[in-house]
Structures are given as structure tokens and as C-alpha cells.
Amino acid sequence: MGQLTRRGVLAGLLAGAAGAAWAEAPLVSLRPRPRGAVTPDAAAAALVKAAKLGGRLGYIVADAATGRVLEAVEETVELPPASVTKVMTALFALEKLGAGHRFATRVMYRGSFAQGRLEGDLILAGGGDPELDTDALAELVAALAAAGLREVTGQFLVYTGALPERERIASDQPDYVGYNPSVSGMMLNFNRVNFGWKQAGAGYDMAMTAEGARVAPPVRMATMTLAERDLPVFAYKAAAAADHWSVARGALGKAGGRWLPVRHPGIYAGEVFAWLAAAQGIALGPPQLRRDLPAGAVVLVQREGAPLPELLRRMLKFSTNLTAEAVGLAASAATSQEASGAAMTAWARARFGVSGRFGDHSGLGPMTRLSAAEMVSVLIQARQDPTGVQLLGLLREAGVPDATGKPQSKAAMRVQAKSGTMNFVSNLAGYVTAANGKTLVFAIFAADVARREAVPVAQRDQPKGNKAWVGRAHRLQGQLLHRWAGLYL
Known part of the structure; x- marks a missing residue:
């Protein structure tokens, strides 16, 4: 050869x-x-x-x-x-x-759409794209606004069934390592959330964000609290639709940031999408997860990932x-x-x-x-x-x-x-x-x-x-x- x-x-x-x-x-x-x-x-x-x-x-x-x-x-x-x-x-x-082959992320609807008003449900349909990030999701929302969407009367659905669900890739790794996140058909930021902190007086200003290069939406489904302990540095507690973290106060120093794994990726992506939509004047309800794609759903906009x-x-x-x-x-x-x-x-x-x-x-x-x-x-x-x-x-x-x-x-x-x-x-x-x-x-x-x-x-x-x-x-x-x-x- x-x-x-x-x-x-x-x-x-x-x-x-x-x-x-x-x-x-x-x-x-x-x-x-x-x-x-x-x-x-x-x-x-x-x-x-x-x-x-x-x-x-x-x-x-x-x-x-x-x-x-x-x-x-x-x-x-x-x-x-x-x-x-x-x-x-x-x-x-x-x-x-x-x-x-390209992984595609679509925004779909079921119902009737005319003059900016959707009489029905809006669907964020994940296609299993592992590289989808906040900036790419923002592009999807901008395309949605450009298509004329202004109002949604029904539910906001998040389809996660393109790939099998798994809480974490491997079971024998610490809870907090970002290289061992969950797997789903709807993924965002490699299924990680950014924890940032800065010393403020006797305490800390802390934030959980879906940080992108251009925008950093706040995240509510992942929370962080300070703990008066030495070890573990991070501790995780699961909830039905949320990730609750605590961090040892003495481990933080003056300021910093760390990516933590997300265990509810569909809720995470849906929350970030809704925040970005609100910034475009489109109000959505809380994300409702679906493992099946609703029958009769129509593609409104879509984004293809890399070849x-x-x-x-x-x-x-x-x-x-x-x-x-x-x-x-x-x-x-x-x-x-x-x-x-x-x-x-x-x-x-x-x-x-x-x-x-x-x-x-x-x-x-x-x-x-x-x-x-x-x-x-x-x-x-x-x-x-x-x-x-x-x-x-x-x-x-x-x-x-x-x-x-x-x-x-x-x-x-x-x-x-x-x-x-x-x-x-x-x-x-x-x-x-x-x-x-x-x-x-x-x-x-x-x-x-x-x-x-x-x-x-x-x-x-x-x-x-x-x-x-x-x-x-x-x-x-x-x-x-x-x-x-x-x-x-």
C-alpha cells in the first residue's frame, strides 16, 4: 500500500x-x-x-x-x-x-402551528449526539425563534429514547468524576454540569451552570451545599429528577471550578433549553421526559452533529x-x-x-x-x-x-x-x-x-x-x- x-x-x-x-x-x-x-x-x-x-x-x-x-x-x-x-x-x-453518519438533534411539535402560536406540544428530540453543547443548543433555539415560534400552549417534552439509558458508564468509579457520566439519547455538555465557586467574606458564592463559550445558563436540577467535613471532598445524593451535591468547605480555596457528572441528562438538557427559549421570549413548561417519540410529530428545526x-x-x-x-x-x-x-x-x-x-x-x-x-x-x-x-x-x-x-x-x-x-x-x-x-x-x-x-x-x-x-x-x-x-x- x-x-x-x-x-x-x-x-x-x-x-x-x-x-x-x-x-x-x-x-x-x-x-x-x-x-x-x-x-x-x-x-x-x-x-x-x-x-x-x-x-x-x-x-x-x-x-x-x-x-x-x-x-x-x-x-x-x-x-x-x-x-x-x-x-x-x-x-x-x-x-x-x-x-x-451524523447524530441529529431535532425540535419537533405535535398539534397545529400557525402565526407563531403552537397549539400543542413542543418536543426536544435527542438523537444521541455526544458532543451537543450549550452553544449548539442555543443555535437550535435561535433557529426556532427564526422559524417564528412565539407561544406554546401544550407540554414541553424531551425525547431521550434514541439510546439506552444508563446512570453511569462504569459502576466502580467515584460519584464525582466527570469522565463517568450517565448515558442517554439526550445529552448535553458530555452530561456534565459546571460547579464554580468564589470566596465571599466568610462563605462562598457558588453556582451550577451549563457553561458554554458564549452563554452559561444557570442550572437548578443540580444543587451544591457546603459541608463541614474533611472527606469526601464531594458527596452525591440522588433525587427523582435532581442531583444534590455537597462539598467540603476546606477543599475549595479562594476560587475555582469543576465539571461534575449529571445523572438526569434529559431533565438537565430540557431545563437549559427552556432557559435559552425564555431568553428568546418563548415560555415553556417544565420538561417532561419521553422514551418514545410521540406519533405524528413534525420536525420544526434540527441540528446535525459532526460527521x-x-x-x-x-x-x-x-x-x-x-x-x-x-x-x-x-x-x-x-x-x-x-x-x-x-x-x-x-x-x-x-x-x-x-x-x-x-x-x-x-x-x-x-x-x-x-x-x-x-x-x-x-x-x-x-x-x-x-x-x-x-x-x-x-x-x-x-x-x-x-x-x-x-x-x-x-x-x-x-x-x-x-x-x-x-x-x-x-x-x-x-x-x-x-x-x-x-x-x-x-x-x-x-x-x-x-x-x-x-x-x-x-x-x-x-x-x-x-x-x-x-x-x-x-x-x-x-x-x-x-x-x-x-x-x-
Whole structure:
């Protein structure tokens, strides 16, 4: 295959739909290593020993053109892939949904609409767009006003049934971490609310807002109170249609802000929409949630999200868990996260021959397992098909690290890869390409699962020792990449 430029790949993506599924056996697959032929030398073993990671480490590097394994250590051990899972999710979504897919958010009505007056119900119909934010919602409301709407006599309905509902992506994370929000067909600001505070005399001015770049509507369904305690810093109490938070007074300092997860996304989006509508002179009642779309509803205005490749490129770059879950659920059309993970597992086994399993689409939960060898096999096969080639244009690029593992700017050799990091889990998988086009495929999976599971859930945001452990793992990844580039490219 000729060398592809990033611009050329992305241009092709945006111009057409995804390629057909892998209809034939791959031309190249991972070739089993001859016994003893690719055992790492003493230098590689010294790098691993110096990292002092504990747990298990599995890695493998292979020639992308031939599938020949060049070096491997415990490459068949299945470990938590963390956010490397998002590579599989991207391939799954591209094949099932197509590159032209866009998530659409619509404003609909049922009844009669004439001369600015709606005799009936207004419906905010979520389409599962994970990137919908306050500014985009404001654009929808402005379009609604431009369409002439001035009065609504009926109910304000919020349709949330485009995707299965889930209170949080993973059950084994602290309540307050913003990367573990709820999932719904109606989502806003990655289902997070902004908590801001500023010291005022002996107390604090505190606000919960749906902060956007141009407007920051106040939020009433999420509340915050001060608590006289040391720990936990944040505590959550659920209500039927509200999120109640408290924060330790001593943890706040003079001023700051933090995004907190939303557990009632339909109510949240509906409240913000109604506030924006009121600013345009359109009064709406309290949002009423619907899992089914009312029969006979007519589209008044709509907003389409980014084309799927753009969405996936940002998902891979910023490792957004909610985007991964949304596109995975849409691709599987399953009725639950568990069923959707099982659908992607069956697809990966049929398509790529892997034996691992996926409990979700982001890699955040505890059920997903994959080996480094399986990941490399997928990467080798993927680059031989149009759908997989699209992945090359979406992965984040960097230069090959130096001898100390420190990142370098892109030069003659470049790395296109996805990382995956959780507490005492650090992974990296992707491609290393030389100026002459020769490419290596690699995966490095490291995890101390016992140490991870020993951390109480309430402390899993920043557990003791994790930062140093992950730092050593990142250094080892860089050192191995430097070594392989020097030996095999």
C-alpha cells in the first residue's frame, strides 16, 4: 500500500461513506513467533526491570507488511485495555454506521402551528449526539425563534429514547468524576454540569451552570451545599429528577471550578433549553421526559452533529468516554450497554479472530479484556481494508521518543497510536512508520490488576502511588518504541 498523508485520508473520509466490511480473509495476519526467535535481549529486559511496575506486562511488535513478530513478551496475556478499547469502537462504528453518519438533534411539535402560536406540544428530540453543547443548543433555539415560534400552549417534552439509558458508564468509579457520566439519547455538555465557586467574606458564592463559550445558563436540577467535613471532598445524593451535591468547605480555596457528572441528562438538557427559549421570549413548561417519540410529530428545526470521522478523531485524541459509548450503542442498536458490549465482542471475534471480550465501548468498566497480540492482529488486518485505513487518519500522531522515553516532535519517523490509562493500568498500541514507508505495529499492555482492585472506589480518582506508576509505564513505552525504531526500521 502506498504511503497515505493525513490530509488525504481525512479528505477521502469526508467525501464518501465507509468502505464495505471485511468481506475476504486478510492478505496479511499476525504470524506466530518461532519459539525462542524473538526473545528480548538483556537490554530490553533491563528496561522492563527498571520500570518496577509489578503486575503483568505484555508487549509485541511486528512487521506490518508481513505480520512477522519481531519481539514479544507475554503477548497473549489478556489485560484491561482501558481506552485502547476506543480503537475497536472506532472500527466498529465506521463499519456499522458509515463515515457519513451524523447524530441529529431535532425540535419537533405535535398539534397545529400557525402565526407563531403552537397549539400543542413542543418536543426536544435527542438523537444521541455526544458532543451537543450549550452553544449548539442555543443555535437550535435561535433557529426556532427564526422559524417564528412565539407561544406554546401544550407540554414541553424531551425525547431521550434514541439510546439506552444508563446512570453511569462504569459502576466502580467515584460519584464525582466527570469522565463517568450517565448515558442517554439526550445529552448535553458530555452530561456534565459546571460547579464554580468564589470566596465571599466568610462563605462562598457558588453556582451550577451549563457553561458554554458564549452563554452559561444557570442550572437548578443540580444543587451544591457546603459541608463541614474533611472527606469526601464531594458527596452525591440522588433525587427523582435532581442531583444534590455537597462539598467540603476546606477543599475549595479562594476560587475555582469543576465539571461534575449529571445523572438526569434529559431533565438537565430540557431545563437549559427552556432557559435559552425564555431568553428568546418563548415560555415553556417544565420538561417532561419521553422514551418514545410521540406519533405524528413534525420536525420544526434540527441540528446535525459532526460527521462520524471527525467525531471519532476527537474521541481518540481526547479519549472521551461518553462519545465512545454513544457511537458504540448506535452501531450495535442494542438495548443496553451490556448487550452492546456483547455485540461488539461477537463482531470482533468474527471479523478479527480475537478471543477477548468487551464490557463497554470506552474501556472504563472492569469487564473488558484483550491481549497485546490480539490488538496487534487487529491493527495489521485493519490497515488492509478501506474501513480500517480510515483509522490511520484518525489516530493521534507523535514523534518516536528518544533514548530516555521522552516524546520528540514528528520527524522522519512517526507514531500513530492510542493510549489507555486507568489506575495502575497503562497501555499504548498503534503504528511506527519510517520515511520510506516501512511500518511496525505494536501493543504494550501493563496492568497491576490486584493493586487496582485494592483501591476503595471513593479513592479511585487519584489513588496513592498511581501517578508515579503511570509515569514509569509511560517512560517504558517510550523506551521500547525508541528501541524498536532503531532495531527494525
